[in-house]
Amino acid sequence: MIGGIGYGGLVIALVTTLTAVITSLCGGRSRSAALIETARRAALITFPVLSLSILALLYLLASGRFEYSYVYQTTDLSMPLYLKLAALWGGQEGSLLFWCWLLAGFTFSVVARRWKTEVDLLPWVIAATSFTLLFFIILVLFFENPFSRYFITLDGIIKRAFFPPAMSILAKPTDGAGLNPLLRHFGMIIHPPALYLGFTGFVIPFAFAFAALVSGRTDDHWLKITRKWSLLAWLFLSLGLVLGSRWAYDVLGWGGYWGWDPVEISALMPWLTGTAYLHSAITQEKRRLFQHWNIALIVLTFCLVILGTFLTRSGMLSSVHAFSQSAIGPAFFVFIILMFSISFGLLLHRWSALRSENQIHSVFSRESAFLFNNLLFTALLLICLTGVLFPIFSELLTGQKVTVGPPFYESATAPLFGLLLLLMAIVPLTMWGVSTSRNLGRHLWKSALAALAVPLIVFLAGVRNWFALLAVWLVTLAIFTTVLDTYRTVTLRASNRQEPVRQAFGTLVRRFSRRYGGYLIHIGVALMALGIIGIEFFQTTTQGMLAAGETLSLSGYTFTYEKLEVTDNADGRNSARASVMIKRDNRELKRVFPGSDTYYVSQQSVTLPGVRSTLVDDLYVILVDWQPISSEGATFKIYRNPLINWLWIGSGVLVFGTLVALWPTTRRKNIPRTHQEEK
Amino acid sequence: MKRVLLVIWLFFLLIVQTPGYAQTEPPVSDDEVNRLASELYCPVCENVPLEVCPTKACAQWRELIREKLALGWNDEEIKAYFATQYGDQVLAVPPRRGFNWLIYLVPPLTLVAGILIAIRVIRKPKTIPAAQEVSNEGPCRMAAEDFISQIENDLEGVE
Structure with a gap:
């Protein structure tokens, strides 16, 4: 019955979405208000209908209805309720349905807004979002x-079907296979929804760009309407990436946060183009530059979102993430090619109407800085895309399977990330329009010298890695120029208006929330870079087998193995927990409990590192192996990850900065100053 | 008695110097094994480095690395051995030959393309506005004020 409601919801959603696509296309073409209104209503009704399907699936998951294959595959009786509910996105079918629901939600929010002067965009926005949604609903209904x-x-x-096959009876398993143990982690509970919100969120700016191309309204209107949508999508995508990294750090037990896994890169690619777009959109608003490029970027972001979902969901990439394979690959492939061809065909059609009104005249101007930013992000994208697709093409064309691992990405992207840091440092000192090297240099050299203080201290502390020192200098310079620019503007306002500094700061942040939010994001990125420098340049590791009471040493710390306990848990886990005392100069710092959980049903193990975490470093202890009978000997692997926590702190600052940028700005009242003073 | 002791002593020397003994007690640390294993990938679970792969097969392959290192093989010999046995996908990057060169050409080509695009997009004006020229001159204090007023102007325009 409940399953029937869920299935029925999907069928109705298919009908309403199809209606929305057809009526919006016809209405947009014939400019028929009645047809457009029908399309609008059809698009609006899809979200509540799909919500019914989602609620039905959640109910089935929570109530342990194991006759449903998805419930059987992703839950079992021992799982707590929150994990059963999170299993909604723990497998292929559920996560695709969740994707549909989020996209329907975004479409609902856009279509339900008050449409005023831009009403001519409406049918095409509905057409683009509904066509994307239609594709995903078809996938869910007929394939997954x-x-x-x-x-x-x-x-x-045993057959899987919604309607009973002829001469068959319903199978009712008493328990399920359970969720993949690697996914039973807090980060993994929030990571997929955040990532999917980011993915689906970018469909909205794409739909507006598409609508602008079809309708011929190629001014900045589409860009201004979608400014906050893009930022919101970018926020969720960033959050999804960070949470995924945290999950990898906590659960995968390889002491790192990013493994350049193809699926990680698939999520990073739309983030790269999305970030480039957020910057180049400012240039279009401010200087009427990059009109073609902005549309191309948002189309590319959309296609990369679909490509990312395709690579993850089609089983084309074999990695730790691609836990399921399916027959939906060709459908995805056709959809991406179709959307890409239509969008770029329209872009070429409107090419002359989108011609930039201005030109960049100076290498040292702010618009040049944004151009370099976009070139760097595009270069990063090309490197990532090559790395992800190369093994597929190699196998297709030469029959030879190859791996493109971290050494390729690290050597190819590190200089580009360094240049991005340099740009971040320079941009607060640049000006729009014509600017000379003398102008920029005059403001830069003092900051550059002042920022040398930090790498100098690091050098005096004994660090002799020149690349690391250069990276530390760039991070310091980026933070320094950003803070200095804010300080100068705030003090200037305070002295001009005779205001207290705090009030001046508050007013500026409220009025120019996008700028100061952006600055906070830059500071967050610089702090994240500090964490990455720490782990990439200075990570140390050791491994050894210890008997109880024996010690391993690493970077001045000692790790003494005390004991090991192995227990059987009622929830189907066999848990091994070691006790390890961390000391420095014979002073006890912390006792950690690295361990491993083995799940009986799936026979999968999850590593649980013991971590001592400070702002200086993380000491990350993994129980690699142990003797199950004697419990005497155990092998430990220990990492020291310097500064890694700044990666997470920086991420927090980045998220806060984005929220500041999203905050509605307060408009200045147009009251002459003298009049104000008279009052 | 002396002959017995001599035999025992010779037997002891034999044991110590036999390669077989060295194989049962390899003087290679876990750290040395992991250093090399981190540059290889699990032949079975794709995209998982051999160093961290939790499967039993990978534990055996790590032991194989230990044995090869104990026998005096260098890193390149061991990598080549694994590539021959299990295919090129066990290497962290594609070997630089044939079709694989394509991937190594992408980063430098991207750089060249980026520079060409920047040169094409940025066009110097024939004349620089006079006001800009003036702002480059003058005492430091004036320069700072120009700078701050420029920031304020920028701020007004952004939102």
Whole structure:
């Protein structure tokens, strides 16, 4: 019954979305208000209908209805309720349905807004979002149905279907296989929704760009309307990436946060183009530059979102993430090619109407800085895209399977990330329009000298890695120029208006929330870079087998293995927990409990590192192996990850900065100053 | 008695110097094994470095690295051995030959393309506005004020 409601919701959503696509296209073409209104209503109704399907699936997951294949595959009786509910995005079918629901939600929010002068964009926005949604609903309904049940035919074959096959009875397993143990982590509970919100969020600016191209309204209107949508999508995408990194750090047990895994890169690629877009959109608003490029970037971001979902969901990449394979690959491939061709065809059609009104005249101007920013992000994208697709092409064309691992990405992207840091440092000192090297140099050299103080201290502390010192200098310079620019502007306002500094600061942040939010994001990125410098240049590691009471040493710390306890838990886990005392100069710092959980049903193990975390470093202890009978000998692997916590702190600052940028700005009242003073 | 002791002594020397003994007690640390294993990938679980792969097969492959290191093989010999046995996908990057050169050409080509695009997009004006020229001159204090007023102007324009 409940499954029927969920399935019925999907069928109705298919009909309403199809209606929205057809009526919006016809309405947009014939300019028929009645047809456009029908499309609008059809698009609006899809979200509540899909919500019914989502609620039905959540109910089935929570109530342990194991006759449903999705419930069987992703839950078991021992799982707590929150994990059963999080299993909604723990497998292929559920996460695709969740994708549909989020996209329907975004479409609902856009269509339900008050449409005024830009009403001519409406049918095409509905067409673009509904067509994307239609594709995903078809995938869910016909290829990856989460409401399929298990049936046993007379000849004993188990079949998956929603409607009972002929001569079969419903199979009712008493327990499920359970969620992949690696996914039973707080980061993994929030990571997929955040990432999917980011993915689906970028469909909205794409839809507006598409609408601008079709309708011929190629001014800045689409860009201004979608400014906050893009930022919101970018926020969720950033959050998804950071949470994924945190999950990898906590659960995968390889002492790192980013492994240049193809699926990680698939999520990073739309972030790269999305970030480039956020910058180049400012240039279009301010200087009427990059009109073609902005549309191309948002189309590219959309296509990369679909490509990322395709690579993750089609099983084309074999990695730790691609835990399921399916037959939906060709459908995805056709959809991406179709959307890419239509969008770029329209862009070429409107090419002359989108011609930039201005030109960049100076290498040292702010618009040049934004151009370099975009070139660097595009270069990063090309490197990532090559790295991800190369193994596929190699296998297709030469039959030879190859791996493109971290050494390639690290050597190819590190100089580009360094240049991005340099740009971040320079941009607060640049000016729009014509600017000379003398102008920029005059403001830069003092900051550059002042920022040398930090790498000098690091050098005196004994660090002799010149690349690391250069990176530290760039981070310091980026933070220094950003803070200095804010300080100068605030003190100037305070002295001009005779205001207290705090009030001047508050007013400026409220009025120019996008600028200061952006500055906070830059500071967050610089702090994240500090964490990355720490772990990339200075990570140390050791491994050894210890008997109880024996010690391993690493970077001045000692790690004494005390004991190991192995227990069987009621929830189907066998847990091993070691006790390790961390000391420095014979002073006890912390006792950590690295361990491992093995799940009986799936026979999968999850590593649980013991971590001592400070702002200076993380000491990350992993129990690699142990003797199950004697419990005497155990092998430990220990990492010292300097400054890694600044990566997480920086991420927090980045998220806060984005929220500041999203905050509605307060408009200045147009009251002459003298009049104000008279009052 | 002396002959017995001599035999025992010779037997002891034999044990110590036999390569077989060296193999049962390899003087290679976990750290040395991991250093090399981090540059290789699990032949079975794709995209998982051999160093961190939790499977039993990978534990055996790590032991194989230990044995090869104990026998005096260098890093390149061991990598080549694994590539021959299990294919090029066990290497962290594609070997620089044939079709694989394509991937190594992308970063430098991207750089060249980026520079060309920048040169094409940025066009110097024939004349620089006079006001700009003036702002480059003058005492430091004036320069700072120009700078701050420029920031204020920028701020007004952004929102």
